[in-house]
Amino acid sequence: MSLLRRIPRSAPFSFRSNSQPYLADNAQAAPRAKIRLQTLLEYHSSKTPIVALTAHDYTSGYAADMGGVDIVLVGDSLAMVALGMDSTTELTLNDMIHHAKAVSRAVKSAFLVGDLPFGTYENTPTQALHSAIRMIREGRVEAVKIEGGSEMAPAVQKITSVGIPVLGHIGMMPQRQTSMGGFRAESILVNAKSLQEAGCFGIVLEAIPGNIAKLVTDALVIPTIGIGAGVGCSGQILVQLDMLGSYHKLAPKFVKQWGQVGEISKNCISSYCQEVRKRVFPGPEHTYSIKPEELDLFKNKLVNQ
Ligand SMILES: Nc1nc(=O)c2c([nH]1)NC[C@@H]1CN(c3ccc(C(=O)N[C@@H](CCC(=O)O)C(=O)O)cc3)CN21
Numbered sequence: 126m127s128l129l130r131r132i133p134r135s136a137p138f139s140f141r142s143n144s145q146p147y148l149a150d151n152a153q154a155a156p157r158a159k160i161r162l163q164t165l166l167e168y169h170s171s172k173t174p175i176v177a178l179t180a181h182d183y184t185s186g187y188a189a190d191m192g193g194v195d196i197v198l199v200g201d202s203l204a205m206v207a208l209g210m211d212s213t214t215e216l217t218l219n220d221m222i223h224h225a226k227a228v229s230r231a232v233k234s235a236f237l238v239g240d241l242p243f244g245t246y247e248n249t250p251t252q253a254l255h256s257a258i259r260m261i262r263e264g265r266v267e268a269v270k271i272e273g274g275s276e277m278a279p280a281v282q283k284i285t286s287v288g289i290p291v292l293g294h295i296g297m298m299p300q301r302q303t304s305m306g307g308f309r310a311e312s313i314l315v316n317a318k319s320l321q322e323a324g325c326f327g328i329v330l331e332a333i334p335g336n337i338a339k340l341v342t343d344a345l346v347i348p349t350i351g352i353g354a355g356v357g358c359s360g361q362i363l364v365q366l367d368m369l370g371s372y373h374k375l376a377p378k379f380v381k382q383w384g385q386v387g388e389i390s391k392n393c394i395s396s397y398c399q400e401v402r403k404r405v406f407p408g409p410e411h412t413y414s415i416k417p418e419e420l421d422l423f424k425n426k427l428v429n430q
């Protein structure tokens with residue numbers, strides 16, 4: 126059976142697939158068709174780069190979907206960027222489901238994937254399956270992502286056997302606090318092929334040399350989504366707050382900032398503070414009015430109290 130045939134397309138239960146194309150806010154805009162798993166595989170075979178971005182709540186999900194990405198990932202990086210935790214390993218499955226539900230309320234077109242948090246899938250394939258089912262049923266995502274190489278192949282097989290698509294994640298795996306120091310080129314290829322064989326529909330390659338990522342991409346039939354892995358991957362993903370310049374703590378070398386949203390937000394808030402303190406805000410245009418006769422009535426009541 127061809128490797129691509131191992132990838133679940135029509136799960137026995139329905140995902141959130143809404144067959145109607147989703148109308149953008151202004152109905153005149155051309156509706157953006159729902160991105161399905163098949164769409165992503167077609168992009169890959171036609172060498173159309175796949176665009177992915179993380180989201181951690183309703184508003185960031187809305188921004189990513191309206192911005193036109195193909196994949197929205199509810200990444201466990203939300204532990205750090207949304208919850209201020211020191212690492213992703215503190216995040217629980219209940220935390221992740223809470224955020225995934227919020228993102229799913231906004232994302233109508235992009236293909237929605239959710240990270241399985243650290244400690245919710247590594248013990249046994251059955252544990253991985255139970256966590257994946259909770260993410261689909263409660264988190265309302267369409268696929269899950271797990272970190273790890275060939276040691277995760279049984280978990281990938283178990284999850285995909287019930288029709289849940291799985292995205293792999295190798296290279297620098299944040300949940301394992303590994304760094305480039307632990308990097309071995311040959312293990313990347315072995316792990317990638319093992320995940321493909323197990324049924325992953327794609328693999329995130331994180332923080333590995335671009336020329337290695339290109340060779341690995343060319344050696345696979347499923348798409349690779351790179352983060353810090355160079356332009357030779359089938360697609361790219363970044364943490365949304367990083368690329369918006371909105372997260373003040375971490376800016377890995379591979380992040381490009383398309384704006385300075387954090388700075389803009391800070392400046393807007395300090396102007397708001399100044400205007401309230403100078404009683405410039407609220408102005409008349411931000412204030413409800415009352416008919417003069419009603420005002421007089423109110424004043425009379427005050428006087429006669
Ligand atoms: N805001 C944010 N962005 C991310 O991309 C991200 C998170 N948080 N949290 C979870 C993981 C952690 N990530 C990280 C964290 C640090 C580096 C880092 O410092 N990289 C170094 C080189 C890596 C090395 O040589 O060990 C760099 O200079 O980019 C990279 C990715 C990616 N993920």
Ligand SMILES: CC(C)C(=O)C(=O)O
Pocket residue numbers: 179199200201202203240294329352362363364
């Ligand atoms: C960095 C991306 C791929 C991720 O796993 C996350 O944001 O949690």
Ligand SMILES: [Mg+2]
Pocket residue numbers: 200201202213240299
């Ligand atoms: Mg993650």
